[in-house]
Amino acid sequence: MRPLPAAFTLSCALAACGGAPPAPAGSAAAPALPAPAPGWGAVFHREGAAVQLGGGPLLVGPRGVGPGTPGGNGACGGILVSGGPAHAVLALPAAVQASDDPARQPQRPFANPAAVVEAAAWRIDEALPAADRFSPQGPEQSQPARQRGVELGSVVKVRRYGGPPVLVASGVRDCNGVLAILDDQAKTRLDALPIPGACAVGRVLPPADLDGDGALETAFFSEDTVLLARLDLNAAAPKLLPLGAWQCPR
Secondary structure, eight states: OOOOOHHHHHOOOTTTTTOOOOOOTTSOOOOOOOOOOTTOEEEEEETTEEEEEESOSEEEETTEEEEEEEEEEOGGGOEEEEESSTTOOEEOOTTOOOOOOGGGSOOOOOOOOHHHHHHHHHHHHHHSOOOOTTSOOOOTTTOGGGGGGOEEEEEEEEEETTEEEEEEEEEEETTEEEEEEEETTSOSEEEEEEEETOOSOOEEEEEEOTTSSSSEEEEEEOSSEEEEEEEEOSSSSOEEEEEEEEEOOO
16 A cells, blocks of 8 residues: 555644634634544545545545555545445554454444434534524424434444433534433433534444444534544543544535
8 A cells, every 4th residue: 555645644734724714813712623633634525536535544434444545646635545434434553453343343323212313402402602593404393303404414322331322413403513412311411522624414433442442433514524523431421532633615
């Protein structure tokens, strides 16, 4: 495998790749996305081609992990990559070795009752900046995930030892996204990470110990934004710890 170009290793700077603009003078500063996680990378998809920004050869998708093959230059300072799992989202650090251990690979999530999904939409609504009169709104009863302009991405149940399950949910409104932990009935928001500049609907990467360090990683991923986070389920109050973010606007 040929060495990766420096632009690939460093990934694109958010300012050059459509990150959220600075807040006007005198206003409260908008939350900033974390820098790309050292060693990790993100994968975006443009016109049927995968573009990798940083990371090593092992790619992570919602249904598994596998090696990709680098090609020519791609969008946002990345490189085109072929092969790997379908709908790849992340690239693991180069030092991470492949593993057949199911705990090291994202698994198909459990289905959630409609009432829980509807409640999750309300918790995501509460975590996002307030809707305004320009926010599109969908019929609340026929499309509960679109209440008050919220585009709910996905709701993933995660089981844990010594405590009830939790839900990891994602959503966007007005180019602001959020990745949140909810209780198992989506009645309480336990923690949340704001994701400014995320305009496309974001999904949740099912949590797994991707790098083999004993901790669970998850991600918010969409057409324009990937945010990598560690899921701390051992704490008395479960938390999301941001590890890094990448953006590649269309």
